[in-house]
Amino acid sequence: MIPIAKPCLGPLEAKAAEQVIASGWVSQGPQVAAFEADFAAFTGAQHACAVSNCTSALHLALLGVGVRPGDEVITVSHSFIAGGNTVRQCGGTPVFVDIEADGYNIDPEQLARAVSRRTRAILVVHQMGMPCDMRAILQLANREKIAVVEDAACAVGSEIQFGTGWRRIGRPMGDVVCFSFHPRKVITTGEGGMLTTNNAAIDADFRLWRQHGMSVSDTSRHASAQVIFEDYPVQGYNYRMTDMQAAIGREQLKRLPDIVRRRRALANRYRLALQEMEGVTPPVEPVWARSNWQSYCVRLEDGIDQVALMQTMLDQGVASRRGIMNMHQEAAQRDVPLAFPLPRSEAARDHSVLLPLYAQMTDDEQDTVLGVLADALKTRHRPAQTDLAQAV
Numbered sequence: 401m402i403p404i405a406k407p408c409l410g411p412l413e414a415k416a417a418e419q420v421i422a423s424g425w426v427s428q429g430p431q432v433a434a435f436e437a438d439f440a441a442f443t444g445a446q447h448a449c450a451v452s453n454c455t456s457a458l459h460l461a462l463l464g465v466g467v468r469p470g471d472e473v474i475t476v477s478h479s480f481i482a483g484g485n486t487v488r489q490c491g492g493t494p495v496f497v498d499i500e501a502d503g504y505n506i507d508p509e510q511l512a513r514a515v516s517r518r519t520r521a522i523l524v525v526h527q528m529g530m531p532c533d534m535r536a537i538l539q540l541a542n543r544e545k546i547a548v549v550e551d552a553a554c555a556v557g558s559e560i561q562f563g564t565g566w567r568r569i570g571r572p573m574g575d576v577v578c579f580s581f582h583p584r585k586v587i588t589t590g591e592g593g594m595l596t597t598n599n600a601a602i603d604a605d606f607r608l609w610r611q612h613g614m615s616v617s618d619t620s621r622h623a624s625a626q627v628i629f630e631d632y633p634v635q636g637y638n639y640r641m642t643d644m645q646a647a648i649g650r651e652q653l654k655r656l657p658d659i660v661r662r663r664r665a666l667a668n669r670y671r672l673a674l675q676e677m678e679g680v681t682p683p684v685e686p687v688w689a690r691s692n693w694q695s696y697c698v699r700l701e702d703g704i705d706q707v708a709l710m711q712t713m714l715d716q717g718v719a720s721r722r723g724i725m726n727m728h729q730e731a732a733q734r735d736v737p738l739a740f741p742l743p744r745s746e747a748a749r750d751h752s753v754l755l756p757l758y759a760q761m762t763d764d765e766q767d768t769v770l771g772v773l774a775d776a777l778k779t780r781h782r783p784a785q786t787d788l789a790q791a792v
């Protein structure tokens with residue numbers, strides 16, 4: 401069985417977690433601080449704040465840029481539901497816009513038409529690790545004075561040509577960037593998230609909010625020779641990461657360049673093979689973007705039955721997933737009024753398939769996937785012939 405994804409975890413991560421357990425300090429402490437420093441250095445951000453997952457990161461990011469009841473946040477429907485949910489958790493309303501014609505990221509032209517007096521922020525998603533068109537997005541945001549939050553849940557290790565050269569996603573182009581370390585992403589801590597920003601005041605808010613709005617952390621209280629009491633100046637949340645997760649994250653971050661290198665090589669092999677295959681189109685990488693290929697999404701030609709194709713592949717031992725979900729098509733978000741029809745988002749969900757991709761994947765395994773896909777595409781082209789046979 402070839403799975404859709406596999407986390408890259410090994411003895412180094414196990415050893416790191418073991419050392420934390422032996423240290424006696426397992427909650428947010430020195431390892432979280434060290435992971436934050438490593439992550440800031442890796443991305444080039446001035447501040448990095450670790451949290452429990454990317455959903456809590458998105459919640460704090462939106463609060464940090466001032467999203468409050470009555471505000472609108474322009475975003476895509478074509479993304480994981482946490483984006484819309486966290487806008488609403490702040491009391492805001494998501495304004496869903498469609499994706500680009502040749503990709504799965506927000507369409508900057510439609511974004512411009514969605515701006516209103518109530519727009520507080522733009523939440524863009526680097527979907528499946530592919531960077532958004534940040535140049536166009538920031539031009540608009542700067543002109544309209546709207547905050548920009550990047551949902552980079554999938555995009556650790558991705559790069560974009562911006563300003564004078566290439567930079568890693570995470571060095572803020574807008575206000576705040578949010579990452580996930582869920583096992584389905586490129587590196588993992590089991591559950592985990594990170595916020596990066598160059599804004600010291602927003603970073604200070606994140607640190608307060610993630611630990612109940614408590615003025616003194618338990619680590620500082622523990623280390624103090626004096627008796628100190630904390631107070632609670634603001635209402636907060638418990639969004640902390642544990643030191644075990646952070647220690648694992650530090651090991652994962654060291655492996656990240658190798659992981660991304662292998663994923664890019666595999667994505668390139670997919671592209672070369674799929675260009676020759678009838679019925680599917682490989683994803684497009686703009687010249688100014690370098691994806692980490694968190695997911696490899698192929699587009700099916702009209703007339704190919706997505707579910708039947710995926711079932712045929714599964715029967716042959718190859719897992720796949722349908723294209724990215726749309727929030728507006730889920731009961732949880734269906735009451736959000738739609739300002740625009742979203743035909744590209746709807747077509748993307750129902751006419752694309754994610755293929756297996758993970759750093760440990762061998763060339764042989766990938767060739768198996770390609771062979772099974774090619775066979776499945778042939779079978780799926782055949783219903784017309786079957787009909788003919790029955791008619792005869």
Ligand SMILES: *Cc1c(COP(=O)(O)O)cnc(C)c1O
Nearest residue numbers: 453454455480482553580581582
């Ligand atoms: C995975 C994902 C999230 C949620 O991340 P968690 O760490 O599981 O909370 C949010 N947005 C996008 C685009 C994702 O892919």
